[in-house]
Amino acid sequence: MAEALVSALVTLFVVIDPIGIAPIFVSLTHGMAPAERRRVAMRSVLIAAVVLVAFAAIGQPMLEALGITLPAFRIAGGLLLFWIPTEMVFEKRQARKSGSAERSVQEDHPEDIAAFPLAVPLMAFDNVTRAIEAFEVTLITPAARFDQFLDGNEVAMNDQEKEGLRLFMDTGCVSCHNGVNLGGQDYFPFGVIERPGSDILPPEDKGRFAVTQTATDEYVFRAVPLRNVALTAPYFHSGQVWDLEQAVAIMSTAQLGIELSEEEIEAIPAFLHTLTGEQPRVEYPILPRSTDTTPVPELMVPTSR
Numbered sequence: 001m002a003e004a005l006v007s008a009l010v011t012l013f014v015v016i017d018p019i020g021i022a023p024i025f026v027s028l029t030h031g032m033a034p035a036e037r038r039r040v041a042m043r044s045v046l047i048a049a050v051v052l053v054a055f056a057a058i059g060q061p062m063l064e065a066l067g068i069t070l071p072a073f074r075i076a077g078g079l080l081l082f083w084i085p086t087e088m089v090f091e092k093r094q095a096r097k098s099g100s101a102e103r104s105v106q107e108d109h110p111e112d113i114a115a116f117p118l119a120v121p122l123m124a125f126d127n128v129t130r131a132i133e134a135f136e137v138t139l140i141t142p143a144a145r146f147d148q149f150l151d152g153n154e155v156a157m158n159d160q161e162k163e164g165l166r167l168f169m170d171t172g173c174v175s176c177h178n179g180v181n182l183g184g185q186d187y188f189p190f191g192v193i194e195r196p197g198s199d200i201l202p203p204e205d206k207g208r209f210a211v212t213q214t215a216t217d218e219y220v221f222r223a224v225p226l227r228n229v230a231l232t233a234p235y236f237h238s239g240q241v242w243d244l245e246q247a248v249a250i251m252s253t254a255q256l257g258i259e260l261s262e263e264e265i266e267a268i269p270a271f272l273h274t275l276t277g278e279q280p281r282v283e284y285p286i287l288p289r290s291t292d293t294t295p296v297p298e299l300m301v302p303t304s305r
């Protein structure tokens with residue numbers, strides 16, 4: 001019995017998520033008078049209580065009448081949580097929402113937040129973070145010429161670029177810049193063989209040491225992923241180098257202790273240019289038309305008026 005109670009309590013705690021909902025409450029009711037805030041809080045609690053009590057009372061008979069077992073219902077709940085962000089990725093939800101958004105702004109009371117998201121938190125905070133994550137997942141830059149080459153399209157790269165790739169592998173750049181993003185997996189000292197001058201590596205900026213306070217982490221930095229590197233000047237954490245050829249020359253002396261010939265110094269950046277992929281196209285959602293009931297931003301700083 002006690003065990004069942006504890007388990008039920010834990011489940012309730014997770015579903016209602018009072019700790020997660022508190023900051024949402026604070027931010028949503030920002031600027032309301034204390035009495036108004038109390039009213040919103042009371043309404044939220046009331047709505048949540050009614051929903052919970054109603055389902056506690058009629059939930060099981062209802063499921064039974066529908067021929068659904070409790071474990072099946074739980075699995076369905078899990079699938080639903082999985083489905084919402086998946087839909088977001090494939091934009092269906094967006095299309096449906098932009099249709100319903102205009103209606104809801106006109107029919108509902110957008111200022112009334114007691115029911116949603118406060119009383120029904122499942123859809124609020126977690127899904128906001130999931131939505132952002134789902135959006136970020138779409139920010140990829142596929143089909144770089146290097147990818148096409150790896151896919152077997154041998155003419156996707158010219159001879160100079162292929163020579164650059166060979167040098168990139170043979171001289172040892174790949175020991176730090178590897179994997180699907182050609183880097184980003186690990187930290188390495190900047191200046192394994194020869195520490196660059198203070199114009200490029202400011203002596204007071206000791207990199208990872210600032211976080212770990214471990215002597216071996218002095219001047220250690222993340223090996224930058226090199227996808228789209230031709231678009232992301234300036235280079236290095238100090239942002240002091242604007243020219244990709246110069247960045248490559250610094251890398252080869254500092255990290256590998258080799259002086260590349262002028263031809264080689266040109267070939268590697270030529271290869272690095274093949275890492276530029278198709279840039280993501282972001283379509284902004286079309287927001288519903290503003291009406292006289294649309295909430296307007298509140299001034300945080302009091303004005304003299």
Ligand code: HEC
Binds near residue numbers: 173192
């Ligand atoms: C020992 C590991 C190591 C090796 C070998 C190495 N790199 Fe790096 N690379 C790094 C690290 C660490 C950084 C980040 C330095 C910083 O942020 O100041 C970096 C940064 C870069 C950058 C700047 C990217 C940017 O966006 O700022 C380029 C370009 C680059 N490397 C190319 C190369 C090339 C080409 C080679 C081979 C000639 C090479 N690297 C060899 C570790 C390495």
